[in-house]
Amino acid sequence: MSSVSASAPPAARLAATILLLRDGEQGMEVFMVVRHQQIDxxxxxxxxxxxxxxxxxxxARTHARCTGVEGLNKDEIAPRVGAIREAFEESGILLARPAKGGAIGAERLAALGTRYRRGLDRGEIAIADMLETEDLVLDCGGLVPFAHWVTPTFMPKRFDTYFFLAVAPPDQVGVHDGHETVDSAWLTPPTIVLDELAGRRTLVPATMLNVKKLGFSVSVKDALAAAKAKPVVTVQPVLEKGPDGKGLLRIPQEAGYGVSEFTMDIPS
Incomplete structure (x- = not known):
């Protein structure tokens, strides 16, 4: 079996994402958004x-407004901040609270979304600007590391992505932004898998595998406990060419996905 190689792969950009969870009538649900067709x-x-x-x-001024980061260095805090910021931009759910205590009510959350979501998304303001102006702190302690994926070297656009689990605040309603994301829904992992198999949904492999990994748990409590119990193993799929000419993407068995390889067409 020969490895498929690529010279001078593009650098992987740091990224972060949150699996926002809640328990629903049909079981544990995760908040998902549909990306715009014109996104690259x-x-x-x-x-x-x-x-x-x-x-x-x-x-540093952002990290000064983070809670639950004791013992973490700046490189560990930044992905948590990015995950919370991106979740706010794309879903309107904000994992934060007033610095003086209490919770962000629905009315204030809506006002924060109107005032800051677009500016954050466009890079016109930094997350610290909102936190300082509104006297808020981020709940980084509510994020549980779940996965770490690095895009394969043969891909033209690469990301170094940290995945976190978090309990969705019960008084906050997720709403897609209408720009980068055009639809949203709370879905159970089995529903997502069945929808993809039936052609009703499209998921990239990393998302699908993380949905399936999440589906090993039946409740939010179970999912958080499982994530806390096992260290995150970095996954950077390696594409190999088998004797039959088909491509195999290999991932570490110890990453906890229940598979170590899957087939795909080798890009030309």
Missing amino acids: FASGALVFPGGKLAPGDSE
Whole structure:
């Protein structure tokens, strides 16, 4: 079996995403959004809210307004900030609270969304600007590391993505932004898998595998406990060419997906 190689692969950009969870009548649900058809990566696909880290995610003044980051260094805090920011931009759900205590009510959350979501998305303001102006702190302690994927080297656009689990605040309603994302829904993992098999949904492999991994748990409590119990193993799929000419993407068995390889067409 020979490896498929590529010279000078593009650098992988840091990114982060959150699997926002809640328990529904049919079981545990995760908030998903549909990416706009004109987006240059995963267009039209069902994804978790997330995206590239912004410069402001690494600022000291931002990290000064993070809770639950004791013992973490700046490189560990930045993906958590980016995940919370991206979730707010793409879903309107904000994992934060007033610095003086209490919760962000529905009315204030709606006002924050109107005032800041587009500016954050366009890079016109940094997350620290909103936190300082509104006297808020981010609930980074509510994020549980779940997965870490690096795009294969043969892909023209590559990301180094951290996945986190978080409980969705019960008083916040997820709403897609209407720009990068054009639809949204709370779905159970089995429903997502069946919809993809039936051709009703499109998912990239990393998203589908993380949906299936999430589906090993039956409730939010179980999912959080399972994620906390096992260390995250970095996954960077390696594409190999078998004797039959088909492509095999290999991933570490210890990453916890129940598979170590799957087939795909080798890109030309």
